[in-house]
Amino acid sequence: MRAAVATLCVTAALVAAGPTGPADAAAAPAGPRIEVEIPGPEHGGDAGSGHARVPAAGSPAKASGRLSPAERSADGQVTKMIDNGSSADRLDVVVIGDGYTAAELARFHTDAEQKWAEVTAVEPYTTYRNLFNVWTVDAVSHDSGVSGDPDPATVRDTALGSYFWCENIERLLCVDQPKVDTYVAKAPAADLVIVLANSAKYGGAGYNEPSATLGYEGISTASAGHPKSGQVAIHETGHSLGKLADEYFYPGVPDYEKYTGPEPGESNSSVLPADRMAAQRAKWYRWLGEESPDGGTVGGYEGGNYFVTGLYRPTDNSLMRVLGKPFNLPGVESMIAGFYQHARIVTPLTPTDRTLRLRHKAKAAVPKLAGADGRQLVVRWYLDGRELRRFEGRTEVSVAELWLFDLRTHRLTVTAEDRTPSVRDPKVVRTLRSSVDWDVRL
Numbered sequence: 001m002r003a004a005v006a007t008l009c010v011t012a013a014l015v016a017a018g019p020t021g022p023a024d025a026a027a028a029p030a031g032p033r034i035e036v037e038i039p040g041p042e043h044g045g046d047a048g049s050g051h052a053r054v055p056a057a058g059s060p061a062k063a064s065g066r067l068s069p070a071e072r073s074a075d076g077q078v079t080k081m082i083d084n085g086s087s088a089d090r091l092d093v094v095v096i097g098d099g100y101t102a103a104e105l106a107r108f109h110t111d112a113e114q115k116w117a118e119v120t121a122v123e124p125y126t127t128y129r130n131l132f133n134v135w136t137v138d139a140v141s142h143d144s145g146v147s148g149d150p151d152p153a154t155v156r157d158t159a160l161g162s163y164f165w166c167e168n169i170e171r172l173l174c175v176d177q178p179k180v181d182t183y184v185a186k187a188p189a190a191d192l193v194i195v196l197a198n199s200a201k202y203g204g205a206g207y208n209e210p211s212a213t214l215g216y217e218g219i220s221t222a223s224a225g226h227p228k229s230g231q232v233a234i235h236e237t238g239h240s241l242g243k244l245a246d247e248y249f250y251p252g253v254p255d256y257e258k259y260t261g262p263e264p265g266e267s268n269s270s271v272l273p274a275d276r277m278a279a280q281r282a283k284w285y286r287w288l289g290e291e292s293p294d295g296g297t298v299g300g301y302e303g304g305n306y307f308v309t310g311l312y313r314p315t316d317n318s319l320m321r322v323l324g325k326p327f328n329l330p331g332v333e334s335m336i337a338g339f340y341q342h343a344r345i346v347t348p349l350t351p352t353d354r355t356l357r358l359r360h361k362a363k364a365a366v367p368k369l370a371g372a373d374g375r376q377l378v379v380r381w382y383l384d385g386r387e388l389r390r391f392e393g394r395t396e397v398s399v400a401e402l403w404l405f406d407l408r409t410h411r412l413t414v415t416a417e418d419r420t421p422s423v424r425d426p427k428v429v430r431t432l433r434s435s436v437d438w439d440v441r442l
């Protein structure tokens with residue numbers, strides 16, 4: 001469904017792209033092309049302005065690989081910038097810099113910290129920041145800065161081949177994806193990839209096709225030195241992690257005046273106006289009438305998913321439409337659902353592959369939530385499925401405290417549960433729980 005809409009969008013992207021650089025079609029490399037989202041214009045407010053199919057392998061100006069032995073030894077270094085535990089139970093974000101020379105790698109690390117701070121300033125990232133690990137992978141570039149900055153004639157030799165003016169759109173910041181993948185592969189795990197260009201020029205791109213080989217949900221490119229670039233990257237994670245639709249649309253573009261297709265698959269786009277949504281108990285009906293963090297109340301606002309009429313969005317101006325805004329309530333719910341596709345909220349610290357005896361303790365780690373309301377995960381313990389209420393909230397229990405009185409092997413279980421008011425869909429609520437079991441006996 002998304003692919004069908006996306007193909008149509010190429011036309012809109014061309015119309016909506018605004019000023020373009022000199023035509024350079026003859027120089028475009030052959031090979032596979034992939035779809036990317038184009039960020040909205042710097043002063044336009046819109047989060048995006050359509051899609052383009054771009055060369056997967058980036059611009060014809062390739063990295064030469066000219067690195068000294070010292071540069072080569074610095075290249076590919078992996079650092080766990082934010083460590084919240086085992087990759088098996090966390091969302092792993094991989095940040096790679098492009099256009100940083102060996103001497104500039106320290107600044108890349110500062111830039112990566114700064115960009116992650118921008119992401120985690122936005123809910124629900126703020127509340128759930130401890131569910132994430134962030135890895136940096138050092139990519140040493142021969143030149144400082146990236147191609148296309150400040151103008152299309154500027155070509156630089158960089159590790160990932162980043163370039164502005166991709167497809168002649170100034171703010172579209174493309175990369176050589178196979179090259180990015182060689183660096184992503186150096187990190188122990190990757191659910192999401194951010195490529196930071198060493199540049200202060202406004203721009204970015206969303207590569208939102210999941211990687212078949214490396215498992216990540218998408219790549220966002222962003223310039224390190226432009227504050228709006230971080231907002232573009234967060235918007236892109238709305239697609240890659242939250243599976244959200246764009247809430248912007250194309251007034252004045254003939255093919256996008258009226259939508260007449262089937263109900264879209266995304267949780268924040270519907271053919272149903274609010275009254276019919278409520279009657280049919282569909283899509284975001286549980287949120288209708290609630291005050292949303294992006295302003296106004298949740299309803300059925302006509303326009304969205306690129307079409308001016310025939311499709312509705314939950315609020316007027318969420319982050320899926322306008323840069324610098326928060327997600328709306330249905331968007332927050334979908335982001336949390338996406339987080340829990342990758343995160344588990346209880347991790348055994350005591351191994352689970354052997355029977356625990358009287359002298360042993362069962363220990364587990366449960367992440368702290370960091371929301372303004374102070375709400376925490378609910379931790380409960382069970383013996384053979386019966387709750388041991390006296391242990392609620394604890395993260396370790398010794399076998400001696402269980403008062404076992406027979407010689408059978410019993411099953412001790414700890415569960416962590418997220419009772420967030422930001423999720424109302426029972427199908428999602430069921431995923432906000434993790435548990436660990438141990439065999440225990442006298």
Ligand SMILES: [Zn+2]
Binds near residue numbers: 037047048236239246
């Ligand atoms: Zn978008």
